[in-house]
Amino acid sequence: MCFQLSHFLHQLKKVFLKTIFYNIIIYKDSDNMKTFIFLSLVLFHISLSFLLEKAGYNRLLCLVPGINLYYLSKAIKTNIILIILLVIGIILLPIRNLIMTLIYIYLPFIISYYYSQQIYVPIITLVVPFLGYPYMALRGYYNDRVR
Secondary structure, X not given: OHHHHHHHHHHHHHHHHOOHHHHHHHOOXXXXXXXXXXXXXXXXXXXXXXXXXXXXXXXXXXXXXXXXHHHHHHHOOOOHHHHHHHHHHHHHOOOHHHHHHHHXXXXXXXXXXXXXXXXXXXXXHHHOHHHHHHHHHHOOOOOOOOO
């Protein structure tokens, strides 16, 4: 019985090691990880235009990188000066990885707060951003009465 269980776990481990998720999680410099990051950024950028359209902004203007940050700061009621300081901090400070990590964790929660999503949506967005942001863009509505 114990031998069968250990054999089964060994086979399961071999199957798991061959999956794409193992390549994405472990091999951070692999082509799969670069594809994952690229796909996440493209879908976030497109989803952001749909999210900002729900807030009343022009979707085509929201595809322009500088303008969409300005509209996003207005939609989530954040001061644009804070956004500019964060961008300058990401460019100049040696702790840019910490700043980006905090933004990466903070952003799904604040967007889901303003777009009336359930608590599980930002958690899913943290784990699988290429599914979470389009889900938020297609579902929910902009709640401008927050705060």
